[in-house]
Amino acid sequence: MPERPTLVVEGLxxxxxxxxxxxxxxxxxxxxEVHALMGPNGSGKSTLxxxxxxxxxxxxxxxxxxxxxxxxLPLSADExxxxxxxxxxxxxxxxxxxxxxxxxRAALKxxxxxxxxxxxxxxxxxxxxxxxxxxxxxxxxxxxxxSGGEKKRMEILQLAVLRPRMAILDETDSGxxxxxxxxxxxxxxxxxxxxxxxxxxxxxxxxxxxxxPDAVHVLHHGRVVASGGHELxxxxxxxxxxxxxxxxxxxxx
Amino acid sequence: MSIQLPIAGAVGAAAVEARRAGAxxxxxxxxxxxxxxxxxxxxxxxxxxxxxxxTDVSELRLEEYIAxxxxxxxxxxxxxxxxxxxxxxxxxxxxxxSTRRGLRRREGTDMLDAQGVIICSLDDAAVQHPEQLRRALxxxxxxxxxxxxxxxxxxxxxxxxxxxxxVEARVPVWAAHTAxxxxxxxxxxxxxxxxxxxxxxxxxxxxxxxxxxxMVSVAATPxxxxxxxxxxxxxxxxxxxGTWHVATHRASxxxxxxxxxxxxxxxxxxxxxxxxxxLDGQGAEATLTGICFGDGAQHLDHQSLxxxxxxxxxxxxxxxxAVRDEARSIYGGLIEVQRRAQQSDGYVQxxxxxxxxxxxxxxxxxxxxxADDVRCSHGVTAGHIDNDQRFYLESRGVPRAEADRLIxxxxxxxxxxxCPHQGVRELLTxxxxxxxxxxxxAGVSSDEDVA
Numbered sequence: 001m002p003e004r005p006t007l008v009v010e011g012l013x014x015x016x017x018x019x020x021x022x023x024x025x026x027x028x029x030x031x032x033e034v035h036a037l038m039g040p041n042g043s044g045k046s047t048l049x050x051x052x053x054x055x056x057x058x059x060x061x062x063x064x065x066x067x068x069x070x071x072x073l074p075l076s077a078d079e080x081x082x083x084x085x086x087x088x089x090x091x092x093x094x095x096x097x098x099x100x101x102x103x104x105r106a107a108l109k110x111x112x113x114x115x116x117x118x119x120x121x122x123x124x125x126x127x128x129x130x131x132x133x134x135x136x137x138x139x140x141x142x143x144x145x146x147s148g149g150e151k152k153r154m155e156i157l158q159l160a161v162l163r164p165r166m167a168i169l170d171e172t173d174s175g176x177x178x179x180x181x182x183x184x185x186x187x188x189x190x191x192x193x194x195x196x197x198x199x200x201x202x203x204x205x206x207x208x209x210x211x212x213p214d215a216v217h218v219l220h221h222g223r224v225v226a227s228g229g230h231e232l233x234x235x236x237x238x239x240x241x242x243x244x245x246x247x248x249x250x251x252x253x
Numbered sequence: 254m255s256i257q258l259p260i261a262g263a264v265g266a267a268a269v270e271a272r273r274a275g276a277x278x279x280x281x282x283x284x285x286x287x288x289x290x291x292x293x294x295x296x297x298x299x300x301x302x303x304x305x306x307x308t309d310v311s312e313l314r315l316e317e318y319i320a321x322x323x324x325x326x327x328x329x330x331x332x333x334x335x336x337x338x339x340x341x342x343x344x345x346x347x348x349x350x351s352t353r354r355g356l357r358r359r360e361g362t363d364m365l366d367a368q369g370v371i372i373c374s375l376d377d378a379a380v381q382h383p384e385q386l387r388r389a390l391x392x393x394x395x396x397x398x399x400x401x402x403x404x405x406x407x408x409x410x411x412x413x414x415x416x417x418x419x420v421e422a423r424v425p426v427w428a429a430h431t432a433x434x435x436x437x438x439x440x441x442x443x444x445x446x447x448x449x450x451x452x453x454x455x456x457x458x459x460x461x462x463x464x465x466x467x468m469v470s471v472a473a474t475p476x477x478x479x480x481x482x483x484x485x486x487x488x489x490x491x492x493x494x495g496t497w498h499v500a501t502h503r504a505s506x507x508x509x510x511x512x513x514x515x516x517x518x519x520x521x522x523x524x525x526x527x528x529x530x531x532l533d534g535q536g537a538e539a540t541l542t543g544i545c546f547g548d549g550a551q552h553l554d555h556q557s558l559x560x561x562x563x564x565x566x567x568x569x570x571x572x573x574x575a576v577r578d579e580a581r582s583i584y585g586g587l588i589e590v591q592r593r594a595q596q597s598d599g600y601v602q603x604x605x606x607x608x609x610x611x612x613x614x615x616x617x618x619x620x621x622x623x624a625d626d627v628r629c630s631h632g633v634t635a636g637h638i639d640n641d642q643r644f645y646l647e648s649r650g651v652p653r654a655e656a657d658r659l660i661x662x663x664x665x666x667x668x669x670x671x672c673p674h675q676g677v678r679e680l681l682t683x684x685x686x687x688x689x690x691x692x693x694x695a696g697v698s699s700d701e702d703v704a
Contacts, residue, residue: 053648056640081650093645097663106659107649141663142645162649 005068005084006030007052007166007197013062013222014051021047023222024063031165031197034211036233038202039219040241045201046090048219049170053087054080067166082111084165088155088172094143100154101138104161111162127160131187148175156187163191168199173207185210205237220245262321264438269406271321279387280379287395287405294399307583307615308525308554313497318438318469320353320407328352328433334462335429336360342680343456346427347372353432353439355410361424370422370453371415375442378413385415389444389475392505392531400499400525404440404473411442416451418479425454425485425674430472433463435495441472447482449507454485454674459500460520465493470521472500478510480534485513485673489681492520494549501527508534508563513673517681518545518553519688529558532566532594542671543572544681546661546688547580547612557586557601561594561627569600573668575661575689576605576612584616588631592623601631606664608638608657658689 007029014022021044029035039045051058052065054077065072072080095103104124108114115123128135131153143151152172159167169188173181185207192198192211200211208216208230216233218226218241226232226244236244259265269288273281296313297305335350336358347365349372350358356374365372371382378386395405412428430441443457457474470492478484484504492498498521504512512530530539539559547553553576559568574582588599605614616633638660646656665685672678 053644055644076653077644077647078650078652078656081648087648089645089648093639093641095642095645095660095663097666098659103646103649103659106646106651106655110650110652110655141666158649 004031005165005197007199008066009052009063010065011063012048012051012065013060014047015059015061016047016057020061021222022051025219025222026224027199027217029166029197029199032194033214034192034198034200036200036202036208036213036216037219038216038233038236043219044222045219046170049087049168049201052168053077053085078110081164086159086162086164086167088159088167088169090170090174092143092151092155094141094145096141096144098142099139100142103142104158107158107162113163123161127157130190131157131160132183133157149177149180152176152184153180153187156184160187160191163196165195166197166199167191168201170201171203172200173202173204181207182210205233208233218244260317260319262319262323264315264318264320264403264407268320272407272409276376277379277383279383283390283395284406287402290395291399291402291406294402296399304556304585305525308523308552310497310499310523310525313469315403315438315469317436319436320438320440322353322434322437328354328357328431331431331433331462332358335431335458335460338458338460338680339427339429342676343425343427343674346425346456348427348429349412350429350431351410351412351441353409353437357410364423365426368420368423369417370420371413372426373413375408375411375413375444378444382413382415385446386413386444389446389477392475392477392503393473393501400471401473401501404442404471408440408442408473411444414445414453414455416445416447416453418448419450421451422453425456427456428458430459430470431461432468432470433461433466435466435468437466437468439468439470441470443474444476445484446477447479447484449479450481451479452483454487456487456489456674456677458489458491459498460489460491461493461496463493465495467495468492468497470496470498470500472498474500474502476502476504476512478504478506478512478537480508480510482507482510486515487672487674487677488514488516489677490516490518490520490524490526491684494520494522494551496521498524498526500524501529503527503529503531504539505531505533506537506539509536510534511537512539514539514541515672515677516541516543517684518543518555519684521551521553523552525554525556527556527558529560530568531560531562532568532597533562535563536565537563538567539569540671541568541570542668544665544668544685545572545574545582546685547574547582548577548688548691549580550578551580552583553580554583555585557584559586559588559599559601561588561590561597561599564593564595564597566594566597568598570602571668571671572603573665574603574605574614575608575664576614577608579609579611581612582614584614586616586618586631588618588620588629590622590624590627590629595624595626597624597627599627599629603633604664605633605635606638606661607635608661658686661689662686
């Protein structure tokens with residue numbers, strides 16, 4: 001059996017404005033699995049997300065990252081996206097003047113997944129309905145004047161419409177009330193399947209109750225210091241990070 | 254000092270003489286006086302003239318350009334290209350096209366003729382409707398500037414529109430101005446007089462479909478709005494990259510008149526354009542909206558004036574500029590509120606997007622307020638493409654060039670939305686896409702076409 005497309009991160013180091021944030025991250029996320037990445041503030045979670053997607057501000061200083069047998073690091077962000085990577089932004093960017101519908105069409109076209117107009121609009125309508133996004137948002141400018149919750153739902157709408165093979169969800173659950181969280185989690189659940197791997201970055205275990213990750217990793221000081229199953233998330237929920245981080249710090253390097 | 258022999262047909266006294274012949278006395282006199290003013294006034298200079306500080310025309314040798322092309326080809330292909338542009342955007346519009354030879358086309362005017370709307374060349378208007386033409390010309394006096402003097406001396410053909418009181422013109426008027434051939438000098442003229450409560454959509458287009466020949470265009474468009482009149486004015490400047498273009502677009506608005514002025518600046522090697530509205534009557538209002546895209550070595554200068562001369566007048570200007578390569582944009586704007594113009598509002602916004610390191614844009618708005626009960630404000634921004642916006646689009650697979658195109662188009666969108674004619678808005682959207690993509694505008698060959 002051929003190996004499933006897998007996101008492979010090995011000893012990844014990355015710096016922002018000269019300051020090293022990632023200090024040797026190791027991670028494997030195969031398609032068909034949901035992996036949660038947790039960790040306290042400042043542990044490097046968002047940096048890892050941006051670095052994997054190829055934001056020019058994040059400089060890789062060592063290690064490697066690949067997907068489906070391709071080296072990601074020499075690729076630009078749009079090339080990574082065309083390889084199947086997707087990033088749901090923690091703080092999605094507003095682009096005034098560019099409507100959601102035009103943006104999605106441009107993205108589908110770039111990904112080689114262009115649909116006939118009617119089919120595209122039907123897909124869009126049904127996905128929007130599932131995510132409880134008002135039809136009016138089709139003609140609104142991307143993220144322009146959206147509330148925090150609307151932005152997050154719009155990220156998941158893009159995930160549903162663009163159908164990547166590896167999605168990094170960067171704190172998609174933050175800033176959501178309980179109902180919005182359920183809607184967003186259900187939206188993610190609908191895309192979960194054999195063809196997609198998900199790296200779910202989160203602070204809280206609540207969304208994990210909906211998404212049931214196959215693995216949970218803890219990032220600390222730019223390194224994965226603990227990995228386990230769902231029980232690890234539950235332990236963090238009840239005890240906080242300190243016992244785990246303390247144990248990791250005490251372990252031989 | 255060498256003595257230069259005049260070039261046949263060149264900008265000079267002989268060209269003025271040719272235009273005096275056959276003109277009514279008042280006009281012949283006006284042309285002579287204008288030529289005299291032109292010869293006496295110095296070229297604008299960055300050192301001497303505040304509004305020319307950043308735009309240098311010292312290399313422009315006006316007398317070397319040809320106003321009257323002699324026996325060259327007829328320019329049919331040019332007129333055809335201009336007509337096709339109209340068919341793309343406003344097939345319903347009456348079409349009036351001029352070249353250096355004067356008025357060349359007048360088509361589709363039946364409906365407006367039946368409404369009593371007058372559409373003719375300025376030459377004909379001078380004979381048949383002198384009061385209305387003189388009323389309009391009085392707002393662009395020759396002695397005001399070197400270029401206005403030259404225009405007054407040498408305009409030919411052009412588009413004159415008069416809308417009688419209470420008449421709402423049922424279709425737009427599309428005025429086209431075109432020229433081709435190295436050394437061509439054209440003096441485009443579009444004049445509109447809207448009588449009380451009249452309304453009109455006027456689309457005014459300047460283009461050289463033949464390409465980037467070294468030409469000069471000196472234009473003026475006096476627009477007169479009577480009481481309660483409504484004018485939607487759409488301006489498209491699409492000259493080739495070899496053209497020097499100096500234009501004065503000046504509207505005067507009477508009591509409760511409403512002007513929607515929309516200008517698109519895409520072409521020319523160098524442009525100096527005055528966009529001016531004189532709010533003469535109480536309650537008059539004007540919106541002025543512009544989009545400008547410059548690339549290569551283009552130098553594009555807009556100078557706006559919102560002159561509040563009566564109480565309760567309102568004006569609102571938005572100019573969006575994107576420049577690439579080594580292009581340069583200059584914007585200077587003045588809101589003037591006269592002492593009697595109490596309870597007036599005036600706004601100016603100029604937003605600039607620089608797409609390359611070598612591109613530059615500046616905006617300097619000014620307020621001169623002599624009344625005390627007014628609301629006025631201005632704002633200018635200039636910046637580069639936002640890296641986070643670009644990354645966001647790229648992260649969805651959109652390649653860099655397409656991402657930038659979307660961002661620039663998005664940047665222009667709120668201005669485009671203010672274009673009062675839907676067909677023109679759609680045309681401009683397409684033309685803007687072509688500009689951003691860097692595709693040359695498809696056109697006709699200038700070899701066969703000197704007009």
